[in-house]
Amino acid sequence: MPIDRIAAVEGTAIPLRGGNIDTDRIIPARFLRAITFEGLERHLFEDDRAQAGDHPFANPAHAGATILLVNANFGCGSSREHAPQAIRRWGIRAVVGESFSEIFFGNSVALGMPCLTAARAVIEELMQQAERDPRRELRLSLDALHVVSGDRSFALTMPAAARQSFLDGTWDATALLLDKYDEVESVARRLPYLRGWS
Amino acid sequence: MSATLFEKVWRAHTVRALGNGQTQLFIGLHLIHEVTTPQAFEMLRARGWGVRFPERTIATVDHIVPTRDQRRPFLDVMAEDMLSALERNCRAAGIRLFDISGGAQGIVHVIGPELGLTQPGMTIACGDSHTSTHGAFGAIAFGVGTSQVRDVLASQCLALDPLKVRRIRVSGRLGRGVYAKDVILDIIRRLGVSGGVGYAYEYAGDTVERMSMDERMTICNMSIEGGARAGYVNPDQVTFDYLRGRRFAPDGDEFEAACDWWRSMASDPDARYDGEVEIDAAAIEPTVTWGINPGQSVHVSETVPRVDEAEAADRPSLREALDFMGLRDGQPIRGTKIDVAFIGSCTNARLSDLREAATIIRGRHVAAHVTALVVPGSQAVRLAAEREGLDRVFTEAGFEWRGAGCSMCLAMNPDRLEGTQVCASSSNRNFKGRQGSPTGRTLLMSPAMVAAAAIAGEVADVREFAHAD
Numbered sequence: 001m002p003i004d005r006i007a008a009v010e011g012t013a014i015p016l017r018g019g020n021i022d023t024d025r026i027i028p029a030r031f032l033r034a035i036t037f038e039g040l041e042r043h044l045f046e047d048d049r050a051q052a053g054d055h056p057f058a059n060p061a062h063a064g065a066t067i068l069l070v071n072a073n074f075g076c077g078s079s080r081e082h083a084p085q086a087i088r089r090w091g092i093r094a095v096v097g098e099s100f101s102e103i104f105f106g107n108s109v110a111l112g113m114p115c116l117t118a119a120r121a122v123i124e125e126l127m128q129q130a131e132r133d134p135r136r137e138l139r140l141s142l143d144a145l146h147v148v149s150g151d152r153s154f155a156l157t158m159p160a161a162a163r164q165s166f167l168d169g170t171w172d173a174t175a176l177l178l179d180k181y182d183e184v185e186s187v188a189r190r191l192p193y194l195r196g197w198s
Numbered sequence: 199m200s201a202t203l204f205e206k207v208w209r210a211h212t213v214r215a216l217g218n219g220q221t222q223l224f225i226g227l228h229l230i231h232e233v234t235t236p237q238a239f240e241m242l243r244a245r246g247w248g249v250r251f252p253e254r255t256i257a258t259v260d261h262i263v264p265t266r267d268q269r270r271p272f273l274d275v276m277a278e279d280m281l282s283a284l285e286r287n288c289r290a291a292g293i294r295l296f297d298i299s300g301g302a303q304g305i306v307h308v309i310g311p312e313l314g315l316t317q318p319g320m321t322i323a324c325g326d327s328h329t330s331t332h333g334a335f336g337a338i339a340f341g342v343g344t345s346q347v348r349d350v351l352a353s354q355c356l357a358l359d360p361l362k363v364r365r366i367r368v369s370g371r372l373g374r375g376v377y378a379k380d381v382i383l384d385i386i387r388r389l390g391v392s393g394g395v396g397y398a399y400e401y402a403g404d405t406v407e408r409m410s411m412d413e414r415m416t417i418c419n420m421s422i423e424g425g426a427r428a429g430y431v432n433p434d435q436v437t438f439d440y441l442r443g444r445r446f447a448p449d450g451d452e453f454e455a456a457c458d459w460w461r462s463m464a465s466d467p468d469a470r471y472d473g474e475v476e477i478d479a480a481a482i483e484p485t486v487t488w489g490i491n492p493g494q495s496v497h498v499s500e501t502v503p504r505v506d507e508a509e510a511a512d513r514p515s516l517r518e519a520l521d522f523m524g525l526r527d528g529q530p531i532r533g534t535k536i537d538v539a540f541i542g543s544c545t546n547a548r549l550s551d552l553r554e555a556a557t558i559i560r561g562r563h564v565a566a567h568v569t570a571l572v573v574p575g576s577q578a579v580r581l582a583a584e585r586e587g588l589d590r591v592f593t594e595a596g597f598e599w600r601g602a603g604c605s606m607c608l609a610m611n612p613d614r615l616e617g618t619q620v621c622a623s624s625s626n627r628n629f630k631g632r633q634g635s636p637t638g639r640t641l642l643m644s645p646a647m648v649a650a651a652a653i654a655g656e657v658a659d660v661r662e663f664a665h666a667d
Contacts, residue, residue, distance in 0.1 A: 019515055022629045024608075025629065033276045033277070033610060034280075035237070035280055036240070037237055047631045050636060079342060080233075081345060101392070101425065106342070106346065107342075160219055161218040161359055165357075170216075173349055173356075174348060174349050174352050176222075183222075184250075191224070193456070196452075198451065
């Protein structure tokens with residue numbers, strides 16, 4: 001695997017308001033019936049879009065956005081990777097929110113889509129900006145841990161390990177886990193339920 | 199050095215510290231199902247990797263399987279394709295698959311324990327968020343996504359950050375008609391749906407110690423609804439008695455040796471926690487969710503919230519939830535009319551759940567306007583229930599008696615709500631659209647409460663049903 005470092009994301013933002021937006025809403029279970037992730041982006045927030053006349057993902061003004069703005073506990077519920085897959089396949093390259101569910105966060109790391117947190121007031125301001133001016137470009141830096149909008153800069157946070165893995169290009173963990181495999185074998189050999197009980 | 203079970207299990211399975219500060223953790227048991235794995239096997243093939251420890255991965259089918267007619271090929275072509283893909287992948291990798299035809303199929307979180315695969319002190323991963331269920335045995339068990347399923351297949355390891363541990367001590371006697379489901383709904387209501395993010399929940403206290411393994415599984419199952427990726431109960435004699443004689447549990451002298459190790463993995467009495475919460479069991483009543491997340495619940499004797507009494511910041515989400523559910527501000531939850539009653543899911547479809555529901559139903563009949571179904575959690579549960587005659591209790595009362603699977607919990611199969619139907623459900627999530635209709639409405643409650651609602655045709659208080667005790 002080539003090393004794919006992710007240090008910055010630039011582009012316009014799409015604001016998605018609401019706390020506790022769960023993965024069933026992001027991608028309803030009926031779209032998990034295929035054996036590939038291909039085409040999932042077409043069904044992103046499908047039921048929410050149908051029920052809310054003004055859903056941001058139905059608004060052409062936000063087409064092409066690369067940064068998704070969300071509120072608290074985004075991505076809670078099911079562990080389906082289909083949720084971040086659908087978001088990323090739609091074109092999103094980073095998510096900025098008040099907080100994330102842990103499994104969603106981990107799944108997003110594994111497919112190279114960083115999730116960063118910011119204070120509630122910052123999210124509110126960025127959302128209002130994006131609603132007022134959908135073409136406004138943001139520059140998000142994992143290195144500096146901030147997002148720049150015009151002449152203003154807003155602080156972001158991210159767990160150190162996840163940030164490092166994007167900066168190093170080691171967010172796709174499999175190769176790392178297969179490295180030094182003798183150490184894995186030795187753990188397996190000392191666990192009584194694998195080694196034998198007697 | 200005293201430690202929690204979490205710390206001991208983590209330490210025993212640590213391979214090494216990774217450069218970014220995460221831990222490479224060995225996964226002792228990997229459970230897989232049809233939905234979150236085909237892409238993982240595909241990624242392995244694309245990279246030319248094999249399955250490293252095929253004997254430590256166990257597969258079954260649950261999410262997509264129909265529960266009415268389980269003959270192959272399934273009528274649903276996509277379901278048949280998905281199942282065939284799992285069969286091919288398992289055959290090629292040498293992974294044991296508990297298929298529909300074998301008698302041991304069921305919801306992955308039901309069969310792991312009942313086969314004795316789930317054991318104390320293990321690390322367990324599965325591409326399903328309700329993997330937390332297995333924590334009932336004193337295992338550290340958590341849900342992962344498909345890329346992490348790939349990682350486990352390829353390396354039997356995951357790259358993870360350790361969790362903090364919060365101890366939740368439940369003390370005292372549960373009242374009549376109050377079950378493990380009510381306890382966990384109460385915990386989620388108090389601590390919130392994101393209160394557990396970053397934590398494993400250790401459930402302790404005399405109430406939990408008196409619980410059966412089935413009840414402990416119900417509690418650990420819904421840890422994730424409280425935001426906690428993992429939840430566990432320290433292993434004790436109840437755990438060991440459950441495991442003795444199970445197909446994949448150690449036997450003979452090995453069983454005693456295993457018990458010694460299992461016991462040694464329990465949290466030490468003077469272990470330190472990152473937080474502690476006390477819950478008074480006697481104060482918990484039968485609980486029902488009224489909203490669109492599992493933290494939005496009330497006791498059956500209470501009313502749903504009033505928007506004008508809430509904090510200003512909370513009003514929009516409260517309004518959204520009440521409108522979606524078709525409920526009026528401040529209305530009593532009791533008496534809410536239902537259309538469907540569903541007893542099933544990895545939360546509450548084990549034999550004891552079916553027995554409790556049958557106790558309420560025996561000699562009564564489902565209300566005329568209600569569609570009611572019982573979906574056992576596994577083929578073994580179904581067979582055991584039939585041996586006790588529970589199937590007849592249910593069918594004579596007007597319930598449908600189905601084959602094992604996830605069914606209407608998430609509606610990836612033909613079982614689903616239609617339109618704005620209201621469902622009294624023993625499952626775990628009341629999210630918008632969760633049960634298959636984008637506008638369907640879910641009221642979560644214990645299986646006994648579902649039974650009571652099915653009979654009354656509306657949300658009812660199970661304590662008023664004579665047989666409940």
